[in-house]
Each structure stands twice: as C-alpha cells, then as structure tokens.
Amino acid sequence: MAFDIGLAILVLGVAAWTIAARDTFAAVIGFVAYGLLLALVWVRLAAPDVALTEAALGSGLTGGLLLGASTRLARTQGSAAIDKPSAIIRRAAAVLCTLVSAGLGAIVLLLPEPAPTLAPQAAANLAATGLGNPVTAVLMAYRAIDTLLETVVLLLALVGIWSLAPDQLWGGLPGRRYPVDRDGVLTFVAQLLVPVGILVGIYIFWVGSIAPGGEFQGATILAAMWIFATMARLADSPAVSRRWLRLVLVVGPAVFFAIGLAGFAIAGGFLAYPEAHAKLLILTIEVPVTLSIAATLALLVGGPPERALR
C-alpha cells in the first residue's frame, strides 16, 4: 500500500509538471515519464497487457511523435506567451476542473458492490477460442468487431494525415530526411538494436495467444524499430504511393473482414469462428493485422508527404 501511495503521488507530480512546465521540451519529457509510470500502475492493477500497450504506445511512440513535433515548433514558443488567458478564466477553469475531479472521485468511491464483471463468462468460454490469454480472446473473438473497426480507424487517420500534403507532394516521401550521423554512433546502435527489437516485437506478438502480449503491442515495437532505422538512415521511408506499401496497409483489415464474412458460411454469423479451427483462424487474422498495424503506426508518426517523388 505504501508503494502504491508513493507511485500515485509520483504520477500526479509528473502530470502536474507536464501541465506547469514553461518549456515544451520539458513538458514532453514529463509526458514520457507519465506514460512510464502509468505502465507501472497497470502492473500494480494486475493488467500486464495494458501495461505493455502503455509502455510501447502511450509512452514510447506517442512520446517520440510529440518530441519530433516540439523540436519542429521550437521557434514558435516565445510568441505564445501573449495569448495566455486572463486570471479570471484560469481561476474559473481551476474550479471547473476541481469539480470534475471531485465528481469522478465520488463515482470511484461509490462504485457498486459487488462489482459487476464479465470475467466469469470470459474465463468460461476461453477454451472455445483455443487461446490462453483472456484479453486477446476479448480482442480477437468476443469483441472482434471492435478490433476490426479499430484497424479501419487507424487507416482513416492515416488517410487524413496524407490528405494534408500539398498537391505537388502528393504520393511523395513522408517526413523530412534525417541528417547523416556525424561519427557513426547512431548507425552502430541502430544496426545492433533494430534486429533485437524486431525479435522482441515478434515475440510479444506471438506470446499474446497464451500470455500478456498481442498484435497491438508487437506491432508498436515493430513500428518503433522502423522509425529508428529511418532516424539512423539505415533505410528511408518508402513513398506513400508505392503499390506494395498500400497493399501492406490494407492486407490486415482485408483478411480480417474476409474471415469475418466467411463466418456466415462456416459458423453462422459475422466474425464467428467454428470451435475446432478458432485458434488457427485467429492466427490467420493476427499475422497480417500485425503487419498492417505496424506499417500504419510507423506512417502515422512519419506524417504527410513532404518530399516529392523523383
């Protein structure tokens, strides 16, 4: 309990720092720290699957994205000081936010007893999915349609980002070109770390069927390693108009949707799996979905095309 109180205070302190810091750089560092501490909280709440996602996506990839944005906006920070809202607005906002927090806190304290739960149903039907991890079972079997729609949402966000490119750059290469590292340190570490990272990513994806892990966590690590490789100039991002890239992006949702439709014929419903082949079908969906999500996440960080296709 003492540990948890300390951790909760630390989370709140880092969050307050993120809001209060003058410098945007420092605020982003605070945010990365916040994500890391939340991962610890999720471990304490016995939710290792969420802890993995928070560490990889909430802290890692979001942190990298915001760091990149803050360096590109670095020169605009000073001018914003004039736009600060007046003291009255600030005070009113503080009152409003305290009320919101108090209300949410009251709800937490007044949660019904005994707590409603779907855990028994999830556990009882776990054997039918052939999976050992109940969270993966929820994502891939019980609520598979949510996950299918989510992969589509990711693609829509990517289409939105690409649409921001000026006309003459449409179909070009995303992001700026990173400068070559002056003394090769970064090249060295990338050559060492990227293969290890890819291995860890595949492991986290693979272990997801029986233990905490899964396609989102694995795909996030793969995406981070791809971005790492481009930062170290081991490789450059492909132009967004490449046919193979488009194929990689849609293969996951397409296979997911196709197997979902096939469910009508073989198991009597959309996204229904026949019990004997449930695990095989889920894996058939998961492999391309992981690939598609990894590519989508990496390109989401990359941003709209900024270099023309030559």
Next chain:
Amino acid sequence: MTDATLYGLCGAALVGLGLFGLIVHPQPLRKILAFNLIGGGAFLLFGVVARRGASAGLDGDPVPQALVITGLVVAFAATALAVALLLRLFQETGRATLRSDDSQP
C-alpha cells in the same frame, strides 16, 4: 481503501489536471499533451473497474482491459492526426497558435 480505489482517485485527479491544461494552455501542442493526460486518467478509471471485477481465477475483468488497449490505439491515431494538422498549420502560416487571423495584421 483498496489499491484499486487509490488509483481510481488518482485517475480522477489526472482527468481534472489534464482538463485544466487543455483549457488554459494557448499552445496547441500543449493542448494535445493535456488531452493525452486526460486519456491516461480516464483509462485508469477503466482499470479500476477491471481490477474490481476480478473473479473466476482472473486477476481482473478482461473486457475493460481490452477496451483500454483499443482506446490507447485510437488515442494515438487521434494524437498523430492532431500533430500533423498542427505542423501543417505552422508550415502554412509560420505560426502555431489557434488565434484567428483578424487579430493580427
């Protein structure tokens, strides 16, 4: 008080803190940061519901946990879109504020 309740109160406070940042910060990037802080707090509230639902040999209710994983991914997509919009605004106007054009010559 259980650990879950403690973290639930922590989540409630985080939502308030993030909301405050969202309102008072003039820079859009700080607003995006604050939006993600709110997200973290809201997900923690789900975590409390999941932890309290521990039964049938599971340490928590897997359904809210899966919802949080979905939520984290969608929040990331929204953040990436917001950042791209902001950078494009900066490229186009040389400014990264949300003030309307007529307030400046």
Next chain:
Amino acid sequence: MLRSSERRAAVADFLLAAAGFVLAMVALGLIRILWGPGDADRIMAAQLLGTGGIAALLLLARAMSMPAAVDVALILALLAAFISVAFVKGADRSEMDRA
C-alpha cells in the same frame, strides 16, 4: 527458522520495498534534472527514468509473481533507447535549422 512460504513472502516484501526505493531515488534525480538548464540534462532525465523504471518493473515482476512485467521492462529498455535517440536527433535538427 522461517517456513519457506513465509520466507518467500518476506523476500517479496523486500523486493517491493526496493522497487519503491529505486523509484524514490529516480524521482529525486528527476527534480534536479527537469530544472535544466540545458537540453542535455533533460535527455539524462529520460535516461535515468528509463533505467529506474526497468529496475522497478523487474523487481515488481518477482515481488508480485507476474512474469509478464519482465516483458514490460524489456519493451521499456527498447523504447527508452528509441526516445533518447529521437530527442538527440531533435536537438541536432533544431541546431541545423538555426544555422
């Protein structure tokens, strides 16, 4: 002589306390570093927190008998490197823009 189950619990308690201690140390270091003044100090903050977080997660994995926390630590180790490099690259690039 303690019974084996009691000793296991005692070791788990010790490891949990050690995790708390490491986190407290990291938090103290963070206060110093976030103050700045330079960007270098801020990258150090990320690095320090990464290491402390990894140590705390590994300790928690054993203390709570949750082997998956080791995987979280592994991811953290990878992503800490990624974040730090992104930060250094960012610092390099803003330098270039100024020139």
Next chain:
Amino acid sequence: MSLALDVLTILSVSTGAFFFLAGTVGLLRFPDAFSRLHALTKADNLGLGLVVLGLLFQAGGLLAALKLVGAWLLALLAGATITQLIARTARTDRSTM
C-alpha cells in the same frame, strides 16, 4: 540452499539500490553536465546490473534468466550510446554559449 539464494538476492539488490542512491546524490551535487552524466552512468550500469544479478538467483528458468540479462544488456547498450550522444550535445550547447 534456497535460503542462501534469498540472502544473495537481498545483498545484491541492496547494493544495486545503493548505486541508484549514489547516482541521485551525484545528480544533485555535481556542478556541470559532464560530471552529472558520470553520476548517471553509475546508476545505469551498476545499479540495474546488480538488481538483475540479484533477481537472477530467483529466476525460474533459462528463458526468464535470459530475458532479465537481455533487459540489462539493452539498457547498457542504449545507455552507453545515448551517453555519448548526450555528451556531444552538451559540448555543442556549451560552444554556442
């Protein structure tokens, strides 16, 4: 036997925690970025290393032990590289002042 292992774990983890303390004291007391960097790397390499060593005595199997050592090696590699990059940034920071 397992009592001896537990004692080794406690000794090793305590020493590791001490290095985290030493690293923090260094960060708080040292005047410039380079000596702070020096203090930080002690916590990084030795503190985490000793914690991992202590936990190795408790590791259930080969894969678990490998993952522990892997996490340490990753942190070590990343730490060494990033320290180098930080020192370079700190140097350019100073030369522009």
